[in-house]
Amino acid sequence: MVARLKEFRINHLFGLYSHIIPINLDERITIIIGPNGRGKTICLKFIEALFRKRFFYFSEIPFSSAEFEFDNGDLLKLECADDRDTSLLDRTPSRSIHYTLHSDGKEDVLWMPERVLAREARRFIPPNWRQANYDLWIDENDGEELTTEEIIARLRIPSKLASSLRQDMPGPLNELIKAVDCHLIETQRLVALPPETDVREFRHFYERERVRTPRSQLAIQQKAEKLKAILKETLAHYANRSQSLDRTFPLRVFEAQGSPTLSEDELRRALETLDQRREALMTSGILDTDYRPVRLRAGAINPGVSMALEIYVTDTSSKLDVFDDIRSKIDLFKELISKRFIDKTLHIDLESGFKITSRNGSDVPLDKLSSGEQHQLILIFDLLFEVTRNSLILIDEPELSLHVAWQKAFIESLSRIISLNAFDVILATHSPAIVAMHFDLAVELGPVDA
Secondary structure (H helix, E strand, O other): OOOOEEEEEEEEOOOOOEEEEEEOOOOOOOEOOOOOOOOOHHHHHHHHHOOOOHHHHHHHOOOEEEEEEEOOOOOEEEEEEEEEOOOOOOOOEEEEEEEEEEEOOOEEEEEOOOOOOOOOHHOOOOOOOOEEOOOOEEEEEOOOOOEEEEEEEHHHOOOHHHHHHHOOOOOOHHHHOHHHHHHHOOOOOOOOOOOOOOOOOOOOOOOOHHHHHOEOOHHHHHHHHHHHHHHHHHHHHHHHHHHHHHHHHHHHHOOOHOOOOHHHHHHHHHHHHHHHHHHHHOOOOOOOOOOOOOOOOHHHHHOHHHHHHHHHHHHHHEEEEEEEEHHHHHHHHHHHHHHOOEEEEEEEOOOEEEEEEEEEOOOEEEHHHHHHHHHHHHHHHHEEEEEEEEOEEEEEEEOOOOOOHHHHHHHHHHHHHHHHHOOOEEEOOOHHHHHHHHHHHHEEEEOOEE
16 A cells, blocks of 8 residues: 655745644545745645755755654654755755654664755756656756666766765665655646657656756647547557457357346336447547447347346446546546636547537637646646556645636545545645635644735
8 A cells, every 4th residue: 555645844944944744544635724924835745856866956945954744654754864965966055955854663764964065066967957756856947857777878978976876775765755646736737748659658747857958838739738648549549449359249148148237227227328328428528429329129039149238237337437537537637627617618530639629619729728627727726647556646826717616626626536546735826715624634834814
């Protein structure tokens, strides 16, 4: 079972604030509120930095210690060392961070990594190469990305110095961090981002580092392309299962022995249920309308025909099962968007992923939607289709560009999405409308009634 973050604690943030953020594991939604300057966004970025192995971030933020407590009893503590130096990479103050992993019944695991960049190794790395996270380097000139091992080989860094870049961590610590799939959704959600070729690829999608890449398109256009790819992949899975079952169907009918297990009434109802499932898929836009329903004639059914139809029902149900997950998400996607878009309708389209039409039926270009409409569509899409189960999702200011009615409905919509996708959310907000009906989910980082 994947460990879930249970509580996050940070001490002397900016030398001023100490925060305790308990995570609502039952409702799976935690709301961080507080005055500006108390570190709401910093806390989100701090959590993301650990699970995305962006360890350089910790040396840039003034704090004394931080603790990550998990529901399996594990406790990871980060402590700042007293020694100070200047990173030659970004010329900002940098401190050593010491890590201690405590697990019940096991010996503590200690990790005291060296500087992300040793002084001696700096001369081998051109200034255009910047370390984005633990194992990702980005060329700011053209957006090229390399792993640590790739940049060591590319730049021919001597093996004696390469260890200062690898920063190999102890296995138990690495496994704990790697097990939590964490993503930060920042305030900039409409920015042009590079297109992704793999529908499952999510790891860099919201990182600011990707903004600099030369190829780009609007984020909302990328979502349409992603849904197109998801539908294509699902239909391919459906076709493969159909071909596999269809190949053996005649043999299974021939070898079927005994009496049918379904009565004639049960068989008719089973066929009607299949038709209803197909119609729902066509309404959702997942399947086309080229389908003729199976209708039984009145009167008794030959036992051999009944047996063949039973096998047909079982096979067809198995084929349609492929669409259950995507159909549930698409139906909720359409429902939530329909409540937010005035005089516009979202359509699922196999050729374009999705499209928007106005009340008079004309197509609305995606880039012509308002910023609020784009923000809502992108955020809902990501939470439904991009996020993997049991992920930890951090959202900064979900109220961005949303009018009050949308803000009031946000937590309810988020809860419905979580019921389908089962992930944890920590969000930071300034919106009274979001918090008003859900104050039991809120964690205050300082007074909020001033």
